[in-house]
Amino acid sequence: MKNNLAERRLERDWTQADLAKALGVSRQTVISIERERFDPSLPLAFLIAQTFSCAIEDIFTAGVAA
Amino acid sequence: MPFRAEPKSDRVVSDQTADRRAPVSHFLLAIAFGSIATIAVSLVVAATNPEDFWLAAGIGALCAAYPAFALGARIFVTNNTITRDARGDASVELTWMRQAAAGAFLDVLLTTIVLAVALMVLRLDVDALVVLLVLIGLSAADAVLRYLAIRHRALK
Numbered sequence: 677m678k679n680n681l682a683e684r685r686l687e688r689d690w691t692q693a694d695l696a697k698a699l700g701v702s703r704q705t706v707i708s709i710e711r712e713r714f715d716p717s718l719p720l721a722f723l724i725a726q727t728f729s730c731a732i733e734d735i736f737t738a739g740v741a742a
Numbered sequence: 743m744p745f746r747a748e749p750k751s752d753r754v755v756s757d758q759t760a761d762r763r764a765p766v767s768h769f770l771l772a773i774a775f776g777s778i779a780t781i782a783v784s785l786v787v788a789a790t791n792p793e794d795f796w797l798a799a800g801i802g803a804l805c806a807a808y809p810a811f812a813l814g815a816r817i818f819v820t821n822n823t824i825t826r827d828a829r830g831d832a833s834v835e836l837t838w839m840r841q842a843a844a845g846a847f848l849d850v851l852l853t854t855i856v857l858a859v860a861l862m863v864l865r866l867d868v869d870a871l872v873v874l875l876v877l878i879g880l881s882a883a884d885a886v887l888r889y890l891a892i893r894h895r896a897l898k
Binding site: 699700701711720 | 829835837896
């Protein structure tokens with residue numbers, strides 16, 4: 677899955693550690709998601725969308741990660 | 743919003759648990775616990791093999807040292823230094839561990855099959871204790887190396 681998580685995080689001037697703390701996951705998890713090397717679970721995807729006040733499809737889109 | 747970060751453009755990124763420290767006394771307690779547990783296990787193993795007392799004690803100590811010291815660290819140190827992630831089951835580390843464990847299992851299974859066939863064909867007799875120790879070492883080393891490789895590939 678492709679995503680724009682890094683752009684959305686930087687718009688809020690959050691570090692990866694800030695986002696990890698907000699989501700209750702490790703910083704490596706945020707790094708892996710941003711690099712599109714790890715697809716989050718559905719509950720985590722919902723939580724990410726909730727954190728950024730948008731829908732899941734606004735952040736994640738279908739497609740093969742680089 | 744469950745969380746609101748303050749704008750900090752030049753902040754050094756750090757883990758949320760990085761500023762937590764355990765007292766030195768807790769490290770000493772962990773070492774003492776690990777030593778006592780290791781010695782206890784090695785003495786039990788040695789007592790059941792009095793003809794090879796020191797060899798058995800050494801093997802017992804080798805097998806018990808890692809879990810004993812790890813348990814000591816878990817009880818006395820990490821309770822002060824590590825905060826459990828609220829959604830740790832959704833973290834990528836769990837996926838890495840599962841991948842590493844699955845790969846290590848297949849490696850050990852394949853190795854066992856190949857060795858068993860080789861021993862049958864060559865009609866060799868091998869001490870079961872040696873085989874078990876090799877399998878323990880192989881599976882542990884395999885899982886650790888696979889985890890590190892997966893982690894390195896994901897984060898590079």
